[in-house]
Amino acid sequence: MSPQPLRVALLGAGTVGAATARLLQGRADLLAARCGRPLELAGVAVRDASRPRDGVDPQLLTTDVEALVDGADVVVEVMGGIEPARTLIERALRRGVPVVTANKQLIAQRGPELHAVADGAGAGLHYEGAVMAAVPVMAVVRESLAGDEITSISGVVNGSTNYVLDLVARKGVPFQDAVRQAGELGYLEADPTEDLEGLDAAAKIVILARTAWDLPVALEDVQRQGISRLTDADFRQAAAHGTVVKLVASAWRSRAGGLDRVEVAVRPVALPQDDPLAQVRESVNVVVIEARSAGTLRLQGAGAGGDETASAVLGDLVRAVRSLP
Amino acid sequence: MSPQPLRVALLGAGTVGAATARLLQGRADLLAARCGRPLELAGVAVRDASRPRDGVDPQLLTTDVEALVDGADVVVEVMGGIEPARTLIERALRRGVPVVTANKQLIAQRGPELHAVADGAGAGLHYEGAVMAAVPVMAVVRESLAGDEITSISGVVNGSTNYVLDLVARKGVPFQDAVRQAGELGYLEADPTEDLEGLDAAAKIVILARTAWDLPVALEDVQRQGISRLTDADFRQAAAHGTVVKLVASAWRSRAGGLDRVEVAVRPVALPQDDPLAQVRESVNVVVIEARSAGTLRLQGAGAGGDETASAVLGDLVRAVRSLP
Structure with missing residues (x-):
């Protein structure tokens, strides 16, 4: 039966x-x-x-x-x-x-x-x-590393902005044109604010940080800077230094005033070419988790899609x- | 209480x-x-x-x-x-x-x-x-992808042999010297057979394949070839073609005689430079899982150590x- x-x-x-x-x-x-x-x-x-x-x-x-x-x-x-x-x-x-x-x-x-x-x-x-x-990041932070101490989490967690940044960096497309192309291809919403201003990435890093450390973390705590005010000069400068601009979401522990705190940030960062976060192309997402015993874990895959x-x-x-x- | x-x-x-x-x-x-x-x-x-x-x-x-x-x-x-x-x-x-x-x-x-x-x-x-x-690969195969259909798993899952192969590929160390150096640094056991002949990698891919498809897979099913018989000529040839030799463990579904089967293999493969499996250095491990809905997931980290x-x-x-x- x-x-x-x-x-x-x-x-x-x-x-x-x-x-x-x-x-x-x-x-x-x-x-x-x-x-x-x-x-x-x-x-x-x-x-x-x-x-x-x-x-x-x-x-x-x-x-x-x-x-x-x-x-x-x-x-x-x-x-x-x-x-x-x-x-x-x-x-x-x-x-x-x-x-x-x-x-x-x-x-x-x-x-x-x-x-x-x-x-x-x-x-x-x-x-x-x-x-x-x-990309099984919740399971890893919540379950697989439940016996470990996570020290930091950082990642490229928004595929839409990564698609834009990758077009600029690898194809030399001017920034505003790249934003338009990403919109035409459906990588950006009609109102692209949530992606371009880092609100989508902020929500993700808040959820991860809260889960990793079981401490209160709110959206308002995120030191947030989007990519919408970047200019072609910024990209030229990054390239001249051999770096790649990525929208990086990160979370880490800090102690301030004797209190255990969690810091969370979303901002454009110029990364060395061989950084794992610099290497994700198109709309691929990656997250790097550092834990005291496990060392560095990297999880990568499609971060969106039905x-x-x-x-x-x-x-x-x-x-x-x-x-x- | x-x-x-x-x-x-x-x-x-x-x-x-x-x-x-x-x-x-x-x-x-x-x-x-x-x-x-x-x-x-x-x-x-x-x-x-x-x-x-x-x-x-x-x-x-x-x-x-x-x-x-x-x-x-x-x-x-x-x-x-x-x-x-x-x-x-x-x-x-x-x-x-x-x-x-x-x-x-x-x-x-x-x-x-x-x-x-x-x-x-x-x-x-x-x-x-x-x-x-x-590297949380069991959790991902057994739990995170429990609602998906895995189609293949492939990886560099033995850090000792990868250390040897990376020394040869990136530092130009002759193969036999690289094996000796890896032994002296503690990357290889006194009896390095389990690593060099792919027995360690075979055990891992058998466990993963069994978990992914819930079908019987035994160590004897592994099409296994180690790296001990490779020569410097093999590495020179690979480099001349712009490829990198890695010891790759892989598992995939096949149908033979109307029966659902699982194929498992461990063997040295010359990979293009931009393959995710080609990029792991020293003793780092990586596994790439393909699933019908999730697409390509990549998990990377230290695959050994106390x-x-x-x-x-x-x-x-x-x-x-x-x-x-």
Whole structure:
């Protein structure tokens, strides 16, 4: 007798949501084997259920998101934005239902309070997909290095700006033209502020720093400088010194006034050519973690994309199901 | 009221064992916080308890390994070799006690039967430290990519041979001199066969392949060729073609006779300079994992060393304790 399928509620059917829905159904057998029981996509919450979504059974679309959440064994939130995502996640967690989310800004801004709710209810809250898609940096910081002391984290964690900077550095494209090309190719959003001003990278490094040191770190703590005010003269100067300009996100421990603190920064840095952070091309992401015993660990891969993020979401889903009682 | 400490039995006090003992005690507070309860090093099993071990309290040394195992809540095996390690691990698992091991050859040769015992008793069996020390490749293959389909794994997973090959390629040292230098610097064992003939790399790729695809893979399946028969002419030819010789371990899926199979190989390969596997220097390890949704993931770091392996062992220890009922 095979066990009852677990009911998965999917909130959101954008790029990541549609990929997740497709893979949940296409990999049903693999996921059942990995989870130890079958998963059933119970429904997909959207704002407009009459609009068809690529690869998603129209019958599964619903606008009654609260009913969907209340009937689920696991909730996957990929709608983005702060509300109603936060309220819905909290609603699930309070019922003891584990939540998987890829919502970077929500976790960066409201992660600690959501963790408090999760811990109080004994429900898991998982968000590998919120930081660098399938590059498994959350798992490494949270689990693999749980017996070690991380001393610093630094990385190129925003693919859009790296695409721009790489065009300038390797193809000699003038900076403003590179920004325009990246926009035309879909690497930048219509409003590119979140990427160009380092807000996206700031959210990621805040989440990583908080996880690494279990200390309060907020978005406001980030010493943040984007790339939008860079000029072609800056790039020429960097090249003349044999360096490469990258938008670097970093976090490290410091002691100030006898207090253990965490410093977080996002800023353009001119790096030597042989620095691991200087070597990532196009939209590839890389993170370098230094730990007292493990030494230097480097993780690299695609840090964005529908399928890439869905891979992380499904990995978290298996993790969430395996840890159910 | 703080909970009872968990009794940790440590089997072995070699390089990894001594580092583990030292870190278990030096990081007691951190480990207690990460585990949710304190750990107590109950004893360290050695063959000769009268010989002092660096950083290990002599009072903890014992030769009565069975009594130590039988009184433990978690067993950490870092003695190496097949016996008595296998019998002791099985003894713990049968009692439902989780085991952490860094014993590569044991897992490569007897992993499936140990997993059967572990599953039967509902006890965890963890061995991140057995493959590339703290480079978190087991966690990524087993957990992070649990919702994805891995298509191939390839890497430079033996630091000793990479040190030799890097000396030849970048410093122009003749091959036999490079082998001698690596021996003198402690990168090669007194009997370097396990490294030079690819047996160490073979054990690692077998463990990874088995974990990635959950199919039977044995050491005998490895298409194995070491580096000991390479000549300076081979290196000159590779350099003339703009390539770099690396000892590459790889695993991939194939279909033969309608059957899903796994192919595993360890052999010297002349790689283009810009290949990620060509770029690792000295004794650094790297592994590149291809998965259908995640794309290309690259993990890099020190693949050996006492502290580095102890980092992985302690990470597994936290994992094992967190999943205790």
